[in-house]
Amino acid sequence: MSAELLLGVGVGLMLSGISAIIPGLHPYNLVAALLFSLPEWGRSLPADGGLGLGIGVAAGYAFFHLAPAVFYQTPDEGTMGLLLPAQKALREGWGQEAVRWAGWGAWGAVMLLLLSAPFWPRGWAALRAVLAPHVGWILLALSAFLLLSEWPWGAERLPTPGRRLIAIWTRLGAGVITFLLSGALGFLLLARNPLTGPLAGQPLIPAFLGLFAVPGLLQAMTGSRPVPPRPSGEELPLGIWARGVGAGLLGGVFVVLFPGVTAGIGGLLAGHATAQRDDRAFLVAQGAARAFCSIGVFWLLLLPDAPAARGGLGIMLAPWAGPATPDRYRAAVLATAGAAALAFLMMEPLAWGMSRWVASRAWRGVYAAALVLILLSVAWLGGIPGLTVLLAASGIGLLPSLTGSRRLNTLGVILVPLTLRRLGLEGVVWPILGL
Helix, strand or coil, X not given: CCHHHHHHHHHHHHHHHHHHHCCCCCHHHHHHHHHHHHHHCCCCCCHHHHHHHHHHHHHHHHHHCHHHHHHCCCCCCCCHHHHHHHHHHHHHXXXXXXXXXHHHHHHHHHHHHHHHHHHHHHHHXXXXXXXXXXXXXXXXXXXXXXXXXXXXXXXHHCCCHHHHHHHHHHHHHHHHHHHHHHHHHHHHHHHCCCCCHHHHHCCHHHHHXXXXXXXXXXXXXXXXXXXXXXXXXXXXXXXXXXXXXXXHHXXXXXXXXXXXXXXXXXXXXXXXXXXXXXXXXHHHHHHHHHHHHHHHHHHHHHCCXXXXXXHHHHHHHCCCCCCCCHHHHHHHHHHHHHHHHHHHHHHHHHHHHHHHHCCCCCHHHHXXXXXXXXXXXXXXXXXXXXXXXXXXXXXXXXXHHXXXXXXXXXXXXXXXXXXXXXXXXXXXXXXXXXX
């Protein structure tokens, strides 16, 4: 491996670590800021540097951002599946164990990725050819599953049938409205992208921040402080770990195979495979799905036989990653192993530090500062259009918090436009929205 590749991996891990420490900040924002700043400084990324940067960010994102999803309660699109068990972990004081179990799931996914690496170049091309004609109806079925799988817990305790019916449909109706509004926002952004500057190629970044990060920060600022950390007393048996990794693998593979499907969908599928069994298996599955998605989707950019720029990170770094050759693919696999091992070792101290930090007196100020930082970064990278998108998405993202529906319904921001595109219905929707 070249020195530029190793340097890029180090920078990528550093960016992921910095973004994990600041609540609500996504590492892709820092990558966009770096790529935007380099021409201003009269510099550029060497090919191996861009490749290493992507691997470092993907590996760091897979491990480092498990801790803020638990302790800061500000999940991004890829970690929001952790929200409910994370709330329980904080309430009962075993947040560090929650991060550790999810981290072991991520490590299991990395091992499977490395073992399967020789089969990716030819296997991916064959699978893509088989599945491409069926993506539209599969995404439509997935959207239906997302809406139909929500169950309004607690309504069955109300005293009268009328009150139970109102409570049920208030929550379910709010979920459908959230899905449709977020879907309309995603469709508008992808059909008539209003952004300029560094975010022009990634119009969904301010939308994701508004849908996921901003509501989480506002909730955290008005919520109660977590209880002091204490061990849960539970171990992670091998059978539960293997079950969780297997469920996470299924969710992660789905994301890698179908374009536009994000890590949140992988977490949703993995969660439904384990949610009724054990909290530990659920957390392991969430970590495994995240790692397989974040690293596997970036690997698609490097496949010698059929490279594909997929996901926010891959699309941003496609011009900087260099040619997809067998030698560079092998170097990327080795770099992934090293970056993931280092991120895994650093995850535990990060979780320990966060568990102490969120219990300090300054925790509300940290969330307020993070909110200001998000506003400033979107204003710098996206200008007034970026702030407008952030504000609109934040309003939609607050609906689940106000109505008690699932925040997963905000995944309509990517599912609706992608499904319409795959089914060839974009032209039908444009006149309805006046586009």
